[in-house]
Amino acid sequence: MKYSLPEEFHVFGFARDLLEWYDSQKRDLPWRINRDPYRVWVSEIMLQQTRVETVKPYYMNFMEKFPTVRALAEAPEEDVLKAWEGLGYYSRVRNLQAAAREVQARYGGVVPDKPEEIRTLKGIGPYTAGAILSIAYEKPEPAVDGNVMRVFSRLLYLTDDIAKPAARIKIEQLVRQVIPEGRAGDFNQALMELGAMVCTPRSPHCLTCPVFDYCLARREGVQEELPNKGKAKPPRPVDLQVAVLLRDRQVLIHKRPEQGLLAGMWVFPMAEGDAWGEADQKELLAQGLLAQFGVEAEVLHSLGEVQHTFSHLQWNMRVWLCDWIDGQELPPSARFVSIEQLDEYTFPVAHHKIRPLLPRT
Structure with a gap:
C-alpha cells in the first residue's frame, strides 16, 4: 500500500x-x-x-x-x-x-x-x-x-x-x-x-x-x-541462586555456552528451580554445584539479593557465600581465579552487580 x-x-x-x-x-x-x-x-x-x-x-x-x-x-x-x-x-x-x-x-x-x-x-x-x-x-x-x-x-x-x-x-x-x-x-x-x-x-x-x-x-x-503503542509483554521473573564459591582465596567462575542468552560470557555459578525456603534454596544450589561442576560445597549464608531485567526476563538473584569441600577436576568452561583477576574476564551487567557483594580476601 x-x-x-x-x-x-x-x-x-x-x-x-x-x-x-x-x-x-x-x-x-x-x-x-x-x-x-x-x-x-x-x-x-x-x-x-x-x-x-x-x-x-x-x-x-x-x-x-x-x-x-x-x-x-x-x-x-x-x-x-x-x-x-x-x-x-x-x-x-x-x-x-x-x-x-x-x-x-x-x-x-x-x-x-x-x-x-x-x-x-x-x-x-x-x-x-x-x-x-x-x-x-x-x-x-x-x-x-x-x-x-x-x-x-x-x-x-x-x-x-x-x-x-x-x-x-x-x-x-x-x-x-x-x-x-x-x-x-x-x-x-x-x-x-x-x-x-x-x-x-x-x-x-x-x-x-x-x-x-x-x-x-x-x-x-x-x-x-501519541504515539499509540501496544503494551509490551512484561518480562518473565526467574528466581536464581548464585554461588560465590571460595577455595584457597579464589572464586569459581565459568563461561556460558557459545549459544543462547549471555553466550560466551563469564558468570558465577547459578541454579534455577523451585525453592521457597532458605533451606531449599541452599540445597538447590549445593546440588547444582555438584551436578554442573563436580564440586561438593557448603552453602554458608546469603550475601544479598540482586535483580537484573532483560527485555524478556527478570532475574531475581540471591547470592550465597559457599565454601569448597571437595571436588573432581573442573570442566574446561570453569576455573578458580582470585578476586583481583576478575577484571580480566568479560562479565555481563547482571553479574557485575554481584561483585560488590564479594567478600574481601
Whole structure:
C-alpha cells in the first residue's frame, strides 16, 4: 500500500526549519566528527537500546582499539567482548564483528553503499541500513527508530500502533517523501535529535519545538496521547541462586555456552528451580554445584539479593557465600581465579552487580 503525506503538510518548510534548528543546536557527539561509514555503523549499533551519555566513553574506547573494519574483523572475540563489557545486549557486538569480517572478505573492508548489499550484513536492519546509507553516503534512505516514529506520529497525527511492523513501514514511506535532496544524513539525524531533545516521550517541549507550526497533533491538542503503542509483554521473573564459591582465596567462575542468552560470557555459578525456603534454596544450589561442576560445597549464608531485567526476563538473584569441600577436576568452561583477576574476564551487567557483594580476601 502506498501512503501519502496530507495535502496541508508543507514539506519544504518543514525540512528547512528542522535543518536550521539542527545546524544551530545539534549536540557535539564523537561519532559526528566525520562521516566515515564504519564510525557511523559502530555508533548506531551501540546506540540501540542504550543512552547517548552511556555510549560516549564506550565508543571512544572501542574506536581506539578497533579503528577500522579490518581491525575489528581480525580482533579476538574475547577482546571485542571486553571492550563492549557493560553495554549489554552482547549479540549486537557479536553480529557487528561477524558483519565486519564479511565486509572485509567481500568488499575489501569498505562498507557497501547499496541498500541491497548492506542489508544482507548480520545485525543490520532497516533502521541501521538507512542511518549508514544516509549519514555516510547521502543516500535518500529513511532511518526510522523509536524517536522518529514518535515524531511522525505526532507531526502527522498518526494513530497507528507503532509496535506493529505495518506502522514502521508506513512511517518509512512518509519520511522518504520529506528527505531533502543533498542533506539526507543531516535530516535523519535532525529527526532523531528532535525526538531525543524536544519531542520527548512524556511532556513534549512544544513551545520550543522548531517545527511547532507543522504539527497536526499539537494543533488538535493530543500530542501527549501519541504515539499509540501496544503494551509490551512484561518480562518473565526467574528466581536464581548464585554461588560465590571460595577455595584457597579464589572464586569459581565459568563461561556460558557459545549459544543462547549471555553466550560466551563469564558468570558465577547459578541454579534455577523451585525453592521457597532458605533451606531449599541452599540445597538447590549445593546440588547444582555438584551436578554442573563436580564440586561438593557448603552453602554458608546469603550475601544479598540482586535483580537484573532483560527485555524478556527478570532475574531475581540471591547470592550465597559457599565454601569448597571437595571436588573432581573442573570442566574446561570453569576455573578458580582470585578476586583481583576478575577484571580480566568479560562479565555481563547482571553479574557485575554481584561483585560488590564479594567478600574481601
